[in-house]
Amino acid sequence: QNPMKKTKDLIGNAGATFVNAFTVTPLCCPSRSSILTGQYPHNHGVRNNSLSGNCSSPQWQKGPESQAFPVFLSKLEYQTFFAGKYLNQYGQKDAGHVGHIPPGWDHWHALVGNSQYYNYSLSVNGKEEKHGDNYGDDYLTDLITNRSLTFLDNRSPQLPFFLLLSPPAPHAPWTAAPQHQKDYADIKAPRDGSFDKPGKDKHWLLRQPANPMTASSLTYLDNAYRKRWQTLASVDDMVEKLVEKLKSIDELNNTYIFYTSDNGYHTGQFSLPIDKRQLYEFDIRVPLLVRGPGIAPNQTVEAPVLNIDLAPTILDICGFNVSLANVDGQSFLSQMVKVTRYVFLVQQCFPDCVCEDAYNNTYACVRTLDSSQNLQYCEFADSESFVEMYDLKSDPHQLENIVKKVDPSVLQVMNQRLIKLQSCQGQSCRETFDISRTNMYENHFQSFSSKAFSFFLISLKSF
Ligand SMILES: *[C@@H]1O[C@H](CO)[C@@H](O)[C@H](O)[C@H]1NC(C)=O
Numbered sequence: 001q002n003p004m005k006k007t008k009d010l011i012g013n014a015g016a017t018f019v020n021a022f023t024v025t026p027l028c029c030p031s032r033s034s035i036l037t038g039q040y041p042h043n044h045g046v047r048n049n050s051l052s053g054n055c056s057s058p059q060w061q062k063g064p065e066s067q068a069f070p071v072f073l074s075k076l077e078y079q080t081f082f083a084g085k086y087l088n089q090y091g092q093k094d095a096g097h098v099g100h101i102p103p104g105w106d107h108w109h110a111l112v113g114n115s116q117y118y119n120y121s122l123s124v125n126g127k128e129e130k131h132g133d134n135y136g137d138d139y140l141t142d143l144i145t146n147r148s149l150t151f152l153d154n155r156s157p158q159l160p161f162f163l164l165l166s167p168p169a170p171h172a173p174w175t176a177a178p179q180h181q182k183d184y185a186d187i188k189a190p191r192d193g194s195f196d197k198p199g200k201d202k203h204w205l206l207r208q209p210a211n212p213m214t215a216s217s218l219t220y221l222d223n224a225y226r227k228r229w230q231t232l233a234s235v236d237d238m239v240e241k242l243v244e245k246l247k248s249i250d251e252l253n254n255t256y257i258f259y260t261s262d263n264g265y266h267t268g269q270f271s272l273p274i275d276k277r278q279l280y281e282f283d284i285r286v287p288l289l290v291r292g293p294g295i296a297p298n299q300t301v302e303a304p305v306l307n308i309d310l311a312p313t314i315l316d317i318c319g320f321n322v323s324l325a326n327v328d329g330q331s332f333l334s335q336m337v338k339v340t341r342y343v344f345l346v347q348q349c350f351p352d353c354v355c356e357d358a359y360n361n362t363y364a365c366v367r368t369l370d371s372s373q374n375l376q377y378c379e380f381a382d383s384e385s386f387v388e389m390y391d392l393k394s395d396p397h398q399l400e401n402i403v404k405k406v407d408p409s410v411l412q413v414m415n416q417r418l419i420k421l422q423s424c425q426g427q428s429c430r431e432t433f434d435i436s437r438t439n440m441y442e443n444h445f446q447s448f449s450s451k452a453f454s455f456f457l458i459s460l461k462s463f
């Protein structure tokens, strides 16, 4: 009934479910690069999904990729395995072709280019392997599952292992496995929150879509929603097989499993048919479930965590001194036990969808989030220098832009925090900011307390 049912049982119910997990940039290649490096895009330099925007570019390979977390795992004698989609331009001629194996990986089965389910090429340890469209031989989600099981069977039991399984599902072209093609026949995109609401006081792009949406747009997005679920059903099967295998080789109670995504997605919110790349909750929130030794079952974790926190968390689990890694994020290992708080940035750049891939969807936002407040402040690099601000505590679906309502001094404080975060590096990205000015919020938002709170940056560069 839900394409993540087994995943929720086997990972979430057996461990922690993070209800405030975010990507710092809602676009494939920059987000994946953030996961690999633990850095904000302004530090790893990957701007969009193109080679010219550093997606798997020679500069990326020479710089950030050579210090990504798998390199450290390898030094710690982990047996490392990768299968699936890596970075959108991976394997292209100008990105070193299939012969390029990023450092740190012992077993490498990486998709050339962007998401496919059939008719693709892989780099298998540096050699090209071509696939057609026979389900039993080629369906990529299953192939990733099968090769990971083989890796576990063949590993050396004396040494620890690390696998990164990266199925393209539920990305387009949404080709379901034959046995799942009829699943979820009655499922439609949910009509709640900001679904088909006009983006009237929002930035230029959000003022363009037809509202209400046409019947054909609704049919299109409902189909996309259903097909995404159908492709996820195979990922759910993957999780089940992996957990069974770990159990059978007696490693389940000794292994951490993380389940997450590089981006959120929208289907009809603010009358945008389908895509990501927006600063709103539906695009920047990602699932995050973690199970493993020491993590109590059935936990809900409220603390905000970011995709740049995954690398330091994994290194922390491996006993690596995280302060020696050049990361902007921080380990959330201790948050799976006790809750702390902090702040972040969201950024975004645009490539494949014509309507949303506009240069003027370049933005940077500062987000504050703790138990007493939840604010988002965003600046656009468009011809209007547009600003959006939301109080997500009273307006969780971001329906009302309050920029004209709040005291200008509040905007000024948010603007200063944003400027600071946009150039942060390492420790300065993790600081809980000076809170001495919090009183000014109390004048405008009665619910705000004067307690310390945390910030982060979310941004996207669209040109
Ligand atoms: C977690 O919660 C679910 C649903 O309430 C329950 O069925 C399951 O037994 C719990 N698991 C553990 C390990 O406590």
Ligand SMILES: *[C@@H]1O[C@H](CO)[C@@H](O)[C@H](O)[C@H]1NC(C)=O
Residues within 6 Å of the ligand: 044, 045, 046, 047, 052, 053, 054, 059, 060, 063, 064
């Ligand atoms: C690409 O990354 C390098 C550093 O790895 C950086 O110097 C350069 O500015 C980046 N290019 C773009 C277009 O951001």
Ligand SMILES: *[C@@H]1O[C@H](CO)[C@@H](O)[C@H](O)[C@H]1NC(C)=O
Residues within 6 Å of the ligand: 047, 048, 049, 050, 052, 053, 054, 350, 351, 462, 463
């Ligand atoms: C990606 O970023 C580069 C560098 O900023 C830019 O030249 C290129 O046009 C961008 N590509 C797309 C598709 O936005």
Ligand SMILES: *[C@@H]1O[C@H](CO)[C@@H](O)[C@H](O)[C@H]1NC(C)=O
Residues within 6 Å of the ligand: 118, 119, 132, 133, 175
């Ligand atoms: C795979 O490629 C073949 C040959 O071009 C084509 O006939 C077939 O329809 C493709 N299959 C899929 C699932 O796209």
Ligand SMILES: *[C@@H]1O[C@H](CO)[C@@H](O)[C@H](O)[C@H]1NC(C)=O
Residues within 6 Å of the ligand: 135, 136, 137, 138, 139, 140, 142, 143, 146
């Ligand atoms: C995966 O393994 C199963 C079980 O052995 C097999 O039936 C299936 O054909 C394999 N699929 C792929 C794509 O390798």
Ligand SMILES: *[C@@H]1O[C@H](CO)[C@@H](O)[C@H](O)[C@H]1NC(C)=O
Residues within 6 Å of the ligand: 250, 253, 254, 293
């Ligand atoms: C896992 O279970 C085995 C017995 O099945 C036990 O010897 C081992 O100590 C357990 N490991 C952890 C980390 O709990």
Ligand SMILES: *[C@@H]1O[C@H](CO)[C@@H](O)[C@H](O)[C@H]1NC(C)=O
Residues within 6 Å of the ligand: 321, 322, 323, 324
């Ligand atoms: C981690 O490295 C930092 C920086 O070199 C050092 O100051 C700190 O003592 C180290 N911590 C541990 C636990 O080794």
Ligand SMILES: *[C@@H]1O[C@H](CO)[C@@H](O)[C@H](O)[C@H]1NC(C)=O
Residues within 6 Å of the ligand: 204, 358, 359, 360, 382, 383, 384
């Ligand atoms: C956004 O870009 C489009 C296409 O280039 C342009 O027509 C429009 O005026 C721009 N809007 C703003 C607010 O910059």
